Amino acid sequence: xxxxxxxxxxxxxxxxxxxxxxxxxxxxxxxxxxxxxxxxxxxxxxxxxxxxxxxxxxxxxxxxxxxxxxxxxxxxxxxxxxxxxxxxxxxxxxxxxxxxxxxxxxxxxxxxxxxxxxxxxxxxxxxxxxxxxxxxxxxxxxxxxxxxxxxxxxxxxxxxxxxxxxxxxxxxxxxxxxxxxxxxxxxxxxxxxxxxxxxxxxxxxxxxxxxxxxxxxxxxxxxxxxxxxxxxxxxxxxxxxxxxxxxxxxxxxxxxxxxxxxxxxxxxxxxxxxxxxxxxxxxxxxxxxxxxxxxxxxxxxxxxxxxxxxxxxxxxxxxxxxxxxxxxxxxxxxxxxxxxxxxxxxxxxxxxxxxxxxxxxxxxxxxxxxxxxxxxxxxxxxxxxxxxxxxxxxxxxxxxxxxxxxxxxxxxxxxxxxxxxxxxxxxxxx
Numbered sequence: 161x162x163x164x165x166x167x168x169x170x171x172x173x174x175x176x177x178x179x180x181x182x183x184x185x186x187x188x189x190x191x192x193x194x195x196x197x198x199x200x201x202x203x204x205x206x207x208x209x210x211x212x213x214x215x216x217x218x219x220x221x222x223x224x225x226x227x228x229x230x231x232x233x234x235x236x237x238x239x240x241x242x243x244x245x246x247x248x249x250x251x252x253x254x255x256x257x258x259x260x261x262x263x264x265x266x267x268x269x270x271x272x273x274x275x276x277x278x279x280x281x282x283x284x285x286x287x288x289x290x291x292x293x294x295x296x297x298x299x300x301x302x303x304x305x306x307x308x309x310x311x312x313x314x315x316x317x318x319x320x321x322x323x324x325x326x327x328x329x330x331x332x333x334x335x336x337x338x339x340x341x342x343x344x345x346x347x348x349x350x351x352x353x354x355x356x357x358x359x360x361x362x363x364x365x366x367x368x369x370x371x372x373x374x375x376x377x378x379x380x381x382x383x384x385x386x387x388x389x390x391x392x393x394x395x396x397x398x399x400x401x402x403x404x405x406x407x408x409x410x411x412x413x414x415x416x417x418x419x420x421x422x423x424x425x426x427x428x429x430x431x432x433x434x435x436x437x438x439x440x441x442x443x444x445x446x447x448x449x450x451x452x453x454x455x456x457x458x459x460x461x462x463x464x465x466x467x468x469x470x471x472x473x474x475x476x477x478x479x480x481x482x483x484x485x486x487x488x489x490x491x492x493x494x495x496x497x498x499x500x501x502x503x504x505x506x507x508x509x510x511x512x513x514x515x516x517x518x519x520x521x522x523x524x525x526x527x528x529x530x531x532x533x534x535x536x537x538x539x540x541x542x543x544x545x546x547x548x549x550x551x552x553x554x555x556x557x558x559x560x561x562x563x564x565x566x567x568x569x570x571x572x573x574x575x576x577x578x579x580x581x582x583x584x585x586x587x588x589x590x
Contacts, residue, residue, distance in 0.1 A: 291343060406479050
């Protein structure tokens with residue numbers, strides 16, 4: 161399905177969609193308890209549905225009750241009766257690979273869509289094997305399908321690179337508390353996307369799991385076996401809400417996004433500082449959790465290192481269309497192994513609409529050019545690129561046709577509905 165987006169002004173109020181990252185983590189942690197948990201304000205994105213399906217296959221009972229999930233955990237996962245299909249969810253694939261090692265007998269096979277089967281897994285497989293697991297890539301290329309032989313984790317020492325994905329670390333942090341002995345994980349080099357590890361640790365602590373750490377270099381996880389049942393409220397997602405904030409700024413509108421609590425760490429909360437540095441009028445109400453953004457005129461360019469928040473790359477890149485001066489984005493080499501090579505894809509799309517773009521190994525340099533009247537853009541199934549390209553349609557004189565509208569359901573099923581509620585004009589096309 162395609163969407164034809166027309167020039168529009170984005171203004172009004174909207175509620176932030178639930179955090180995809182925290183929904184994943186809370187559901188998995190609740191499923192690993194030996195009791196009943198309640199998880200509220202859960203994302204209904206395709207990625208989170210993949211995690212719910214995987215947890216059910218391991219033996220968790222998960223029932224919907226309004227916006228809540230009532231979860232009866234499995235404590236020790238059972239061998240699934242079928243292959244686990246994570247669809248497009250890298251978080252599900254990586255964390256559940258670690259959980260699969262805790263199965264006592266039998267095999268687990270994890271796979272996903274074409275994009276998932278290209279995403280790197282070998283550093284995680286190597287680390288789990290160091291801890292007594294038995295897992296490997298079915299095609300011996302370091303990618304899914306992944307095969308895991310049950311038998312539990314022994315613990316001990318493991319190390320892995322930090323430059324590819326923090327999800328590898330999160331996988332070890334989720335699985336190693338149930339190892340038969342203590343675990344130490346050493347990170348080689350700088351760890352990317354560090355706030356996502358903070359998010360994992362915060363969730364695990366709320367479920368009674370104790371983790372010791374030396375910054376982002378060494379993690380020590382005692383053998384604890386039991387996760388404590390609890391209730392968890394998922395916060396709003398800064399990264400997904402940033403698309404609405406950017407839409408308002410690009411169209412000289414104003415917007416208030418509700419439900420953005422800062423009680424839990426979020427990598428993409430960095431968007432508040434980024435927009436402020438660009439010269440936008442940003443107000444954050446810590447009590448209500450509302451973020452108000454208003455534009456008018458040009459924004460300022462600048463240099464932005466997104467190593468810890470690579471999912472903001474598409475938003476910051478399209479905001480360059482509103483900036484005087486150059487927008488330099490660095491630290492996002494790991495964004496090349498997301499759902500797509502987002503660095504190259506954005507360089508191509510922005511050049512196509514008339515921006516001046518220079519691509520580097522770890523980022524982009526973008527300056528304004530003479531924008532075309534209309535463009536047809538293909539995000540190749542990448543949900544964040546789809547949303548970013550829709551924002552470009554709001555400012556091109558003749559709008560923009562964006563392919564693959566169904567991809568938004570991966571993270572933000574109500575994206576187009578929310579955009580329309582704020583004044584966006586568009587037409588869905590078969």
